[in-house]
Each structure stands twice: as C-alpha cells, then as structure tokens.
Amino acid sequence: MKPYYQQDTQTVFQELHSSPKGLTPAQVVQNQETYGLNELVQEKPASPLMIFFGQFKDLLVIVLIIAAIISAFSGELISTLVILVVITLNAILGTVQEVQAQKSLESLKSLSSPHVKVIRDGRLTEIESSQLTVGDIVYVEAGDVIEGDGRLFEAASLQVNESALTGEPVPVEKTTAPIDKEVQINDQTDMVFSSGLVTNGTGKYICTAVGMDTQIGRIAGMISEARDRKTPLQKSLEDFSKKLTIYIGLLCVLLLILHVFVNHEPFLQALMVAVALAVAAIPEALNSIVTIVLSIATQKMVKNHAIMKKLDAVESLGCISVICSDKTGTLTQNKMTVMEVFTDMTPYTVELMDARTSYPQQILLKAAKLNTNAVVNADGSSIGDPTEIALIDMFNQYQKAHPDFVIKAERVEEVPFDSERKLMSVSSRHHIYTKGAPDELLKRCTSVLMGKEKRPIMEADRDLILTQNEQYASQGLRVLGFAYKDLPEEADHRIGLADEQDLCFVGLVAEQDPPREESAAAVHTARKAGIKPVMITGDHVVTARAIAKKIGIYQDGDLAIEGNDLAHMSDGELADKLDKISVYARVAPEHKIRIVKAWQEKGDIVAMTGDGVNDAPALKAADIGIAMGITGTEVSKDAAKMILTDDNFATIVKAIESGRNVYNNIKNAIIYLLSGNLSAIIAVV
DSSP states (O other), X not given: OXXXXXXXXXHHHHXXXXXXXXXOHHHHHHHHHHHOOSOOOOOOOOOHHHHHHHGGGXXXXXXXXXXXXXXXXXXXXXHHHHHHHHHHHHHHHHHHHHHHHTHHHHHHHTTSOSEEEEEETTEEEEEEGGGOOTTOEEEEETTOBOOSEEEEEEEEEEEEEOHHXXXXXXXXXXXXXXXXXXXXXXXXXXXXOTTOEEEEEEEEEEEEEOGGGSHHHHHHHHHHHOOOOOOHHHHHHHHHHHHHHHHXXXXXXXXXXXXXXXXOOOHHHHHHHHHHHHHHHSOTTHHHHHHHHHHHHHHHHHHTTEEESSHHHHHHHTTOOEEEEOSTTTTBOSSOEEEEEEETTEEEOGGGOOTTTOHHHHHHHHHHHHSOOOEEOTTSOEESOHHHHHHHHHHHHHHHHOTTOOOOOOOOEEEEEETTTTEEEEEOSSEEEEEEOHHHHHTTEEEEEETTEEEEOOHHHHHHHHHXXXXXXXXXXXXXXXXXXXXXXXXXXXXXXXXXXXXXXXXEEEEEOOBOTTHHHHHHHHHHTTOEEEEEOSSOXXXXXXXXXXXXXXXXXXXXXXXXXXXXXXXXXHHHHGGGEEEEESOOHHHHHHHHHHHHHTTOOEEEEEOSGGGHHHXXXXXXXXXXXXXXXXXXXXXXSEEESSOOHHHHHHXXXXXXXXXXXXXXXXXXXXXXXXXXXXXXX
C-alpha cells in the first residue's frame, strides 16, 4: 500500500472510511477504540528511590561497600564512614541527573494544543486534542497548531512552520496534489504533521495518525529507546575495578593461606590481616577525586557558554572524534540574507547597488519593499517569512547607506502567493509588482527593463536569466524573480490573477542563510585536533553542500547524500562510505540516530548538535548531545547532556578543547592517587 502522501485524496477518504463531512459519533467511538487517543504514551518512569538504589550496581561501588563492611568489622569506623559518605553522595548526584533526563517526553507533550477544530457529522466543532482520532476532518487557519498527522484535501495559501520537526525555519508551502515519488517528511507538501504551526492561509486535512503513530510519537518512541553510553573513563574505571577486585581477592586469599598454614596463626587473626590489606588496597577516594575534578570543570565550562547537565559529559567532550552538526543556526547565522541581485543582465552585491544611476535597481528595491508581508521593527526584531524579512533588510541596508533614497509609493492591494502559480503580486496607485519563482515569472514576461527602457524580451534574454538562476541555485542560494507593469488608469480597478500577464522583467534576488564568520576557523581547528566534522541538516543537498564547502566540512573527494539515499543503503554500504560522507541532507530523525550509531560502531566517540524535536533521539543516543540554548526546543534540551548559551559551532570546538584538558587532569589525578602523591592531586584539582 502506498503511503498517504502518494495517494489521491479520494483514495485516502475511502481507505479511512471518512468523507469531507467527517465522522459520525459511532465512527468516532469505534476509531478511538481501534487507534487509541491522541496522546503520547510513555513507560511509567522509575521512582527516585528505585533510581537511587540502582546507583549502587556499579562494580567499583560494590567493592567500596564491601570495603566499608570489612572496615566496620575490623574497627576502622572512620574509614567506614568516609566510604559510605562518598558513595551516598555519588548516588544522590546520579539520581538527580537521571530524574532530570526523564523530562524529554514531558516536553514533547507541551507541543500539542489543548483544542482542535474538527468537522463531525457535517458540523464544525471544537474538541480536546486528545479526543482527535483517525478519519477526523480537521480545519486549520493561521495561528493554529497541527494536531495529529494528516493528508490535506483543501489548502488556500496554506503555509506551515515545521521547524520543530525538520529543523528548517522557512515555512512550507502546502498543496493537495499527491507526490509520485518516495520523499522524506521535509518534502511531503501534501501532508501536515503534529506540532506544525500554521503561519498563513487555511486548510482542511483528514487525520491519518494520532498519538504514538504520528511523526512526533515516533520520535517519542525513539527517545524512550535511546540509552546513554558509558564514557571512555567509565569504561576504563569499570575495567580497572574488575581487575582490582580480582587481584585484591587473590592476594587476600594467598595471604590468608600463608598466615594460617605457614605461620600457623589463628584463622581469625589471619583473616583480620587479610581484611586490613584489602581495605588498604582499595582506593576509596577514587570516585571522589573524579567527581571533584568534573564538578570544578563544569563550573569553568559555564564561562565558556556551555552548561553541562551531567558531570561525565565534561569528560566525554575530551574524547570526541566526530562532531555531527546541524547547519541552521549552528554553522550559519539562521537569518536569510540577500547575497546578490541581478539587474540589467548583470550581477551585483548589495554593497555595489546604486539605485540613483540604475533604474532597474530602483524598481527592484521598490518591489522588494512593497511585495512582502513581513515586518522588521526598529529594534531589529522581525515577524514573517525569513525570505521576505531578507528583502526588507536589503532595502533598509541600502537606505541606511543612501539616506536620500525614499520610496513614496504605498501598497494598495495584494494577490496572495499560492504554491500552484508560485507568484505573489501587490499594487500601488500606478503599478503592479510581482515576485516569485523565476521560471514561472518569465513565462508571464513580454518585456525586460534595461536602463530606463522597456524592450521586448528575446529568447537570448530568457536563456541568460535562466542560466543565472541555475548558477545561483547550484551555489545553494534561494532565488526570487521580480517583474512589474503599469496599472490601468481606472480608479476602481482591482487587481487579480489576470493582471499577472504581460509583465516586464526587472531582476533576480539571490538569498542564503550565510555561514557564521567564525565557522570556517572552528572547522579548521577541529580537523587539526583530529576531529571529523559532519553536517546533518533538513535543508536541500545543494544548499547544504555549498555551505559545507565554504566552511571546510565538505572537501574534494567527499560525498553529500540525501535521506532517501541513506534509507536505501545497507549497514555494510554505510560503513564502507561513512568516512567519505561529510554532508547528510533532507534527513529524518531515524537517519540521524543511524548515522550516530554507525560512527559509534567504528569505535568513535560522537558529539551530536541540534535544536529541534527531530534532533532529540540522536542527541540522547550520541556520546554527548549538545542542544542549542537560544533556539533549541525544550525537548532537545532535555535530551542533551550539554546546552550552549551561544549557539555557535566555534563554542563547541572550544568546549571540546576544555574537555580534553579535563580528561587529562582526571587521568593524572588517578595516577597520583594510586601512587599516593597527595600534593600532586591537590595541584591537579
């Protein structure tokens, strides 16, 4: 059976036994019994008391408890008290950390809306979101949060921000047409997913999944299944504890035999000597030293914009060999910016624009100012589509450099954008300004603006414009085309779709979320330290590869693949290509976990960065998950071991350098402890 996004709406209605009029009350009850309620289910978490007792399962802790018991019987009450205090404090600390880690699924529940508008028995009604069921018809408009997953059958200029699920901040234009190929959720434009926020337009969808069967529910399941890995130091200490226990046990037995059978001492007296040796040989201060070093390091990390949720995360940082980094906001500025414009058949940077001498640039700036619904406030805050915010920023940047440039025209009417024609138009008193996809715009242009003259557009002009558009696209830039025409003189003329004809082509605007200035240097530092940087993003592969190449993640001979390619790879194929793949694009949450685990199976220590709900399972599965403190969702922060207060790849690299110092300090402290060099231990701490 084809997935819903590949089926036409009539087939979906038939399969789910529903219709545009919605379910009957009897169908609602039956479907709720079949599919369950629209709630995220989680296993009952262990009580804090059970978690506390679970902290004593560690072998070294067991050895210390035995040492405490032996010390008590041998009259060494101070040693007994010290050991018990140390292991109790460690158990309390571990309990607090594990209780905090249980918050991830609770945060997921907060993404849902308490109510949802549905059509049942032909009537629009509002119900609690938990009562939504498969087959329900849901109506949404701007400001609504999507409940359940669903197949759209009506969409009027519908845009949905799915950043929590995909990691990409640009709202998705939704359609109702089925998709005839296999794609990931990023490209399923005829579907909506639980947690999406409607930013524009209206729509209706038939609910296809609720609760744990939704994409958000699948993520919740992956978070539950993900298990923390032991750090390299923990593995070393565990191995050390096993060997120490065996050696001490053998030594004590040998000593007991010698005293009883060779020296002919009483058994009880010989036993006390063996016990005394065991107590003396066990380094009961080991856990305390490690905890103290990690605690001090955690406080220092705060000054470096890194909050460590778990003490052992500091030590994990020092062993990182692979960083799987998100693109948007971590490696880039998370702000669409106009990189170049194309007018008069010539490309210009914004800094080189001069609307005083170039009439096409003057018209382009006017069109960019008027043909947008975004708002940029004086304090720098903004509301609206990031691509439209970039247009206003371009206009403001030019006007700041040329204060005498003033636009007197005012917007009168609008023909909204829709994903079928891929255009948006607005009118002033005398002109119509149209923006949209360059290839669609050119189909409606009969002239081109060159200098101050409009001349008929030639086939050579179209070829040059389309070639420039393709060149921008190959660089990972998002391109908008602009055109205009004179408005008829009639005062009562209202613009409509018919007016988007016989346009005059003005130019192209190429935008990008540019790399942070410090990203390239940070990537270079990571490579010098022997750390492999990998980009994992929900963006398109062309854009991702272009950014990765600029900052040094993608190098000659590397591979950039999409989620669909990864989905069809066997584990063996992935393992063979793993070292060469530097960029993963259009990935789903399960792909991110697979990438992390593939590196771990090779023996690498993996750091994973992220800020969205879709990142949470991989953040938890990685050796150290790093969440973004500024842009990150609560779900990602709960799943991570480390939170950045400065969402920046360079900050991560600095934190890793600090982690390596901590790791070395711990190793030195353990060596000094075993050799009895107290002054050296104090110096390290």
